[in-house]
Amino acid sequence: MAHLFNPLTIKEMTLKNRIVMSPMCMYSCEKKDGKVTNWHKTHYTSRAVGQVGLIIVEATAVTPQGRISEQDLGIWSDEHVEGLAELVRLVHEQDAKIGIQIAHAGRKSQVSGPIAAPSAVPFSETSKMPEALSADQVAETVHAFVSAAARAKQAGFDVIEIHAAHGYLINQFLSPLANHRDDGYGGDAERRYRFLREIVDGIRRIWDGPLFVRISANEYHPEGNSIEQYVEYARKMKDQGVDLVDCSSGSVVNYPITAYPGYQVPYAEAIKRQAGILTGAVGLITEPAHAEEIVAGGRADLVFLARELLREPYWPRLAAKALGHELAAPKQYTRGW
Template sequence: MSPMCMHSADDDGCVTDFHTVHYGARALGGAGLVFLETTAIMSNGMIGPGDIGIWDDAQVPGLAELVKTIQRFGAKAGCQLGHAGRQLGVPGPSIAPSAIPFTADSPVPQALDLAGIKQVVEAFRQGARRAHEAGFDVVEVHTAHGYLLNEFLSPLANHRTDEYGGSHENRYRIVREVIDAVRSEWKGPLFVRISSTDYTEGGNTPEDFLIYGKWMKEQGVDLIDCSSGGIAMVKVKAFPAYQVPAAELLRRELGIMTGAVGLIESGRQAEEIVQNGRADIVLVGRDMLRDPFWARTAADELRTAIPVPPQYTRYGSVWQRSQPPVPSAPMTES
């Protein structure tokens, strides 16, 4: 399950009962890895009101209980660390690499100075520490969708003339520092979500991410999660699996594992992507919001068996409910 904003945390950025039910249902429904929505590393990094936070130690106990719920129902739990940058969705001043608003009607963000950049990097490090303490299985650094780290990577949003702007190496510098900081606290699987193209002339393309992705691999990133867009308000021509070519390109050229996203709506479609070596995993977003049991629907479509809670079998009993899940045969018409 892809990270999908729910905006349902309490005023302190802590998880609520909604999250327990929402994410627990997807774990029960058969998803192998359930990503929470972006967890904000700073209070000024929220995409919108009600975002889950990971900027304070007081947020860890609730996250830990949510992780246990996801794991208890058979899935791994993923934490995406992010900062909204100039797309701050709550009242207050926003930050960015340069004082360039997202749109003509958007507030002008404050350009980060060197001390501010260090604070951001440290916040990612502390977020990784808290993710470890909460018991997550996977951490993902969010460098996509027009948010802060994506803004540094994109020449459309980064007009800096210091060591954090200009060349590919300079625009990547904060991402390099963030990955190193996260790796100092997090020893488990590390993903990075990218926007493989900005869909705008002068912006990043998948070829730029052959450069960035090489550096990510060298830094110990395990998988690049290939999304796209968000740096500019453009109309994207979306179609089934439209973002998969970027995952395929990076996997083939860099020899790094990739994740595919974007209008992947059926089990057959997902299986084609994986079996043909176009990506290593498939992440499903909106279709899994519509159907918490999307994974089971996909398994039935592919006529394969996946573990099923015994309570959901026709032979469910008190004894069976105490046993581990068992494989089920594909459903047939009765």
């Protein structure tokens, strides 16, 4: 059996393979209400039919203000639970697991009205100026993440992923490039971690299932966080009960990145080996042999595919064929598999 198709058990959840659909925003809530649409049902369920082991729903906002765009999915209201629960049922019917990434865009939000951040520092010269969160507003935002996790649990998701990457709000708190606070939430690495720590602790009080955190393990700026700092943060996450660190990079500031297939895999490998926690690798991974090498070599435990699964929803079938692994077809497709 190819290592890519080995099962993996995290807490009480067993994934049938190591292939994960990475969260990717669809910007498809045309009514701007954050509710699941027919597009989401078709989009995610098709990847479950394609035999992806774990599907992670796109960044789903914990507050209306925290949306990246007004077309984003939301989980800030109990009214969102029904649609999300239907999405979970559809994916489960196809023998796949499903997670949800809960998120707040912070200063990168493009919604109308005021936006919030750790400090009143815009993302770029052309970006809207954010308002610095007060201590009370920080507490309210922590509560919004915890409430979102409770709704995710109610909807039946198998995994919750906290979005702490790509320059969004949690990443902004973690980074000295965006966090210029001098209170209990900024000033040094420990205090910058406090916002994420409180979110993880709050979620862990109401959620005992698999908990992932997506990070930007390198900010690509000489004054920003590097992999060494994120190894330390990963150790803290492990101590708090985080099960897996999903290792991406960049976007807290506009800074050039040299991207190539697997360019972020060394971050997943470093955190896995040095922090002793499960990791996911992501970043221009398209070829089955490459994905197999990552898992077989112990560099990461899961392989997250993004754009490749937009191009090819049945990528696991192609990977199995390339790796000489016999992958059972959905019974409806047996004649053509």
